[in-house]
Amino acid sequence: MDKERGGDIDESARRIKHDVEQLGHAVEQRGSQLRERAFSFVHDHPYASVGIAFGVGYLISGALFSRATLKVVGIGGRFLAGALLKQVIAGGGLGLLAPDVQDLATETPTTER
Helix, strand or coil, X not given: CHHHHHHHHHHHHHHHHHHHHHHHHHHHHHHHHHHHHXXXXXXXXXXXXXXXXXXXXXXXXXXXXXXXXXXXXXXXXXXXXXXXXXXXXXXXXXXXXXXXXXXHHHXXXXXXX
């Protein structure tokens, strides 16, 4: 019975070793594919790559929660709010009501005189 167990353990060990080797090859192949995609992106978009690297470094450094970042976000938020308000006003804020007003003008009155 010990020989059967020994044979089963050896066979299981070989299967596990084979599975681990296959996993290692798959990880190596996937890593190679990802590395190739990253190099291709950097080659095709160098400025975006530098910007992404800067942003990731900024986040990792912990500067995201600094006072300077709060000020920049506040100023950016004001510019964004101003641009949206300008677009609503100049882009036809009241013009959005025009279809409803036209519908009301073309309806026949329901009240009789």
